[in-house]
Amino acid sequence: MHRPDKKGAVIRPDASLPVNSIQIRMAPMWHPEKKVWELWDCAASPEDLHATGKAASGDYQSKDGLHWNKPVVGLIEYRGSKKNNYVHHLMGGKLHRVDCIIRDNTDPDPARRYKTAVPNIFRQGVGGTAVSPDGIHWTEVSSPGIYGGDEWNLTFDEKEHLFLFYMKRGGKHGQNKKRPLLTLLKSPEGIKITISYQSDMSTFNYEHRRRPMFPFEPDTVWTG
Numbered sequence: 001m002h003r004p005d006k007k008g009a010v011i012r013p014d015a016s017l018p019v020n021s022i023q024i025r026m027a028p029m030w031h032p033e034k035k036v037w038e039l040w041d042c043a044a045s046p047e048d049l050h051a052t053g054k055a056a057s058g059d060y061q062s063k064d065g066l067h068w069n070k071p072v073v074g075l076i077e078y079r080g081s082k083k084n085n086y087v088h089h090l091m092g093g094k095l096h097r098v099d100c101i102i103r104d105n106t107d108p109d110p111a112r113r114y115k116t117a118v119p120n121i122f123r124q125g126v127g128g129t130a131v132s133p134d135g136i137h138w139t140e141v142s143s144p145g146i147y148g149g150d151e152w153n154l155t156f157d158e159k160e161h162l163f164l165f166y167m168k169r170g171g172k173h174g175q176n177k178k179r180p181l182l183t184l185l186k187s188p189e190g191i192k193i194t195i196s197y198q199s200d201m202s203t204f205n206y207e208h209r210r211r212p213m214f215p216f217e218p219d220t221v222w223t224g
Contacts, residue, residue, distance in 0.1 A: 007066055010062075010065075010067070011060060013044070017046045018047040018048055019047070020047075021044075022058070023041060023044070024040075024041050024042065024099070025042050025152065025154075026039070026040065026102075026153070027155075028062070031103075034061075035063070036061045036062060036063055037061065037062045037065050038059075038060070039060045039061075039068070040058065040059055040060070040087065040099060040101050040135065041057055041060070042057055042097050044057065045057070045086065045097070049076075049086070054076060054095055055088055055095055055097045056088045057086070057087050058070065059135070059136065060085065071085055072085065073086065073087055073136055075088075075136060075137075087135070087136050089130050089132075089138035089140070090138070090140060091118060091128035091143045092126060092127070092128055096126070098116055098135070100116055100117060100152060101115070102114070102115050102154055102156040104156060104158075105158065106161060111132075111133045112133075113131075113133055114131065114134065115156075115163075116130050116132075116138070117129045117145065117152075119145040119148025119149070119152050121145075121148060121149065121150055123147055126143075126144055126145065127145025128140060128143030129141040129142050129143075129145070146165075148167030148168065149167060149168035150168065152165070152166060153165075153166045
């Protein structure tokens with residue numbers, strides 16, 4: 001492999017807007033038809049937009065992974081105009097950012113090309129799962145989400161056809177009972193989901209769940 005060249009930040013907050021930072025919870029995805037890289041951020045909706053209950057993510061596209069543009073999505077009105085790159089989706093009656101997106105090129109239904117999952121953060125009755133044909137217009141599949149903390153990530157192993165959903169949870173093991181744990185939810189073939197809870201690299205706990213999650217049900221423990 002060649003040595004990587006450091007390029008610095010390639011996406012920066014718009015200094016003219018009340019946005020303090022831009023975060024991401026996903027890797028750029030290649031769109032084979034458009035020949036562009038796609039990326040959605042999190043925690044980037046302006047403070048005055050977020051205050052209205054309209055949490056949003058920014059949509060970005062790039063031909064080379066270094067120079068990114070903001071396509072006009074026309075979905076969310078902000079300061080009297082829809083000429084922006086903001087995207088969100090409705091889960092359980094609440095607007096959410098779309099900050100963990102995977103592209104499933106194996107799904108025969110083009111309306112389910114993009115998929116996302118949001119946990120039920122701190123058991124607030126939020127989150128869920130959704131699908132989309134373009135990463136912009138979303139259809140809810142299930143809600144609320146599976147219980148988790150304020151950090152999570154969704155990824156898709158296309159070769160193994162395996163969905164992986166990671167999230168942070170508080171735990172009851174160790175000296176610090178609030179120590180975050182890593183929870184892994186695994187779904188082979190999009191049918192079943194596997195849950196593992198680990199606090200100190202040796203102790204596993206299991207919580208059985210029957211509530212459907214997109215697009216599968218959790219019912220087995222993974223300790224691999």
